[in-house]
Amino acid sequence: MTTIAEKKVIRKNVRDMIIPITIENILQMLVGFVSMALIGRIHPLAIAALGLGNRVNGMLWSLFKGIGIGAQIVVAQAFGAKNMKIIAKTIQQTLLGVVSIGIVLQLVLYNFGNSILKVLFDPKMELLSEASMALRVLSFCVPFMAIVLVIGSVLQGLGDSRTPMFIAIAMNLINLGVSYCIIFGNFGFPKLGLKGAALGVVIAQASAAIIGLNILFGKRGKIRGFEIRDFFIPDWKIITKVFKLGLPTSMESLFWQLSTVVLTRALLVYGEVTYAAYQLGLQAESISFMPAAGFSVAATAFIGQKLGAEEQETAKAYLKTILKGSAIISIICAAPLVLAPDKIMRILTPDAELIAIGASYVLIMGFVQLPQNIGGVLSGSLRGAGYTEMPMISSGIGLWGVRVPMSLLIAFVWKKEVTFIFLVIGVDMLVRFIFNFIVFKKINIFKNYKMVK
Numbered sequence: 001m002t003t004i005a006e007k008k009v010i011r012k013n014v015r016d017m018i019i020p021i022t023i024e025n026i027l028q029m030l031v032g033f034v035s036m037a038l039i040g041r042i043h044p045l046a047i048a049a050l051g052l053g054n055r056v057n058g059m060l061w062s063l064f065k066g067i068g069i070g071a072q073i074v075v076a077q078a079f080g081a082k083n084m085k086i087i088a089k090t091i092q093q094t095l096l097g098v099v100s101i102g103i104v105l106q107l108v109l110y111n112f113g114n115s116i117l118k119v120l121f122d123p124k125m126e127l128l129s130e131a132s133m134a135l136r137v138l139s140f141c142v143p144f145m146a147i148v149l150v151i152g153s154v155l156q157g158l159g160d161s162r163t164p165m166f167i168a169i170a171m172n173l174i175n176l177g178v179s180y181c182i183i184f185g186n187f188g189f190p191k192l193g194l195k196g197a198a199l200g201v202v203i204a205q206a207s208a209a210i211i212g213l214n215i216l217f218g219k220r221g222k223i224r225g226f227e228i229r230d231f232f233i234p235d236w237k238i239i240t241k242v243f244k245l246g247l248p249t250s251m252e253s254l255f256w257q258l259s260t261v262v263l264t265r266a267l268l269v270y271g272e273v274t275y276a277a278y279q280l281g282l283q284a285e286s287i288s289f290m291p292a293a294g295f296s297v298a299a300t301a302f303i304g305q306k307l308g309a310e311e312q313e314t315a316k317a318y319l320k321t322i323l324k325g326s327a328i329i330s331i332i333c334a335a336p337l338v339l340a341p342d343k344i345m346r347i348l349t350p351d352a353e354l355i356a357i358g359a360s361y362v363l364i365m366g367f368v369q370l371p372q373n374i375g376g377v378l379s380g381s382l383r384g385a386g387y388t389e390m391p392m393i394s395s396g397i398g399l400w401g402v403r404v405p406m407s408l409l410i411a412f413v414w415k416k417e418v419t420f421i422f423l424v425i426g427v428d429m430l431v432r433f434i435f436n437f438i439v440f441k442k443i444n445i446f447k448n449y450k451m452v453k
Contacts, residue, residue: 002317010314010321013159014298018325020165021156021294027169038179038197046194049130052121053138053198055257056113057145060105062253064098064146068153069300070246073383074238074452075157076301080308088223091154091216092231093238098150102143109139120261130194137198144205151212156301158222161294163215167208175204241452248392249383255392259399263421266411270418277357278418280348284358285365287344288333292373295326296380303384303445312446323377330373337366361422368429375433378440386450390439398432 002010071094078086109116113135117128148171152164179200185191192199216223267275299322306315336344341362345355379391406424410416 002313006314007317007321010317013302014318014321014325017156017159017161017298017301018294020161021297022291024161024165024168025290025293027172038176038183042183042193042197045127045130046197048123048127049134049194050197052117052123052127052131053134055261056109056116056120056135057138057142059254059257060142061145061149062257063250064102064149065153065253066248066250067094067098067146067243067246068149069249069383070094070242070244070388071150072153072157072300073245073304073386073388074242075154076304076384077308077452079158080305080311082309087154087158089235089238090242091150091223093235094150094154094242095147096231096234097239097243098146099143102146106139106142109142110136113139134194134198137195138201141202141205144202144209147209148205148212151209151216155215155222156297157304159301159305160222161297167212167215170211171204171208174207175200178203245386245388245452248388252392252395255395255399259404262404263407266407266421267418269411273353274357274418277354278361280345280354281358281361281365283348284341284344284362285337288330288337288366288369289373291333292326292329292369292376295322295329295373296376298322299377299380300384303381305384307385307445307449308451316446319377319381323374326373326377327370330370334366334369337362337369341366357418360419361425364419364422364426368426371433372429375429375436378433378436381445382436382440382443385443385445385448386452387439387443387445390443391436394432394435394439397435398428402431403428 071090074090075087078084078090114128114132117123117131117135121131123131148167152167155161155163179197181187181189182192182196182199184196190196215221264275267278299319302318302322303315306312306318341359342355344362345358348358349355375394379394382388382390403424406427407421410420410424414420
């Protein structure tokens, strides 16, 4: 049994983990809004061009984020077992792996970005030209993005979510400051327009990578006593271990990225107004999703740590606290989506047609916020226990077994109203929750967890 004092410590640890992650997510959302406002003042074509470039980068983000989660699981379990040698070795080898891959992918994007954009999006010639230019510049941020994602993940595995938050804040402020100067040529800087917007992202990512590396390996860094040459000597056992754990999470994110491309084509059948309403609806839904997103990360970190320390009862107590917190936040944040979806949409747009379409999406998403977020916590727990392939399978079933095929049928074959696609998205969330719940109960991670060796 967990004592009252232990429960207080658990609640404090969970709160200390989740609050910085939530702040980081909200700030990134706000900074993204401001960045888009800056780009929107260049030319409408610039928004679309940078959007396509970011979509390609988003696929690479999925790869590196998944690898970072793999490192996070190893680090969390090693931290629970108090094995600092494994922690240092894992971080070094993961960074070696992702930087090597990042350099190769940068060269691919720089030299073949035009062809990649053609295959994925088939844009018109003018848009293709601008997007190709933006993607060539953005390609230079790929190795730095990989470093930032890995550092953020391993720090969270150590139970530290504040440092990644501060790194993210610094990165976003640098991006805004540099972009403001070089997009418009302010303060004597050259006026670079769209190229300046892309370059601002590169400079911000590079700065964040330098800050993160210094936090880990500087004179007062968290990881000390290592040899520099270790960075350049591959340990294939550790690299394979991390990638084996992380690639299922990468595939899970990639499923989402690819399904978004297909769903976009389905929604565009209903016209640009409908698609715009859907985009605004996604923004409104983030009011509920953003505050709850940190609970899944907390589940991965704390379950990994406590199972690594072979403290199964404490791991159960952490999961109970995280589930309770996620449920409470989900209900509170989903209430406005259910009770006043039209009022929320009016905050985002005065257009009556957009409000009507977006409100139907927001209402449906309000009802599935609780199962969606609880399912996210269960996925995080499965990852922490070493079952990273299960959340991937869950996403594959939900997205490609339900959302994508049903949306295509509704849009192109049955030609039903767009509300039916919104309902299918809700059903996808429920299917994933049910799958994660059944798998979680069947496996019993507290008895059958996978220790990373």
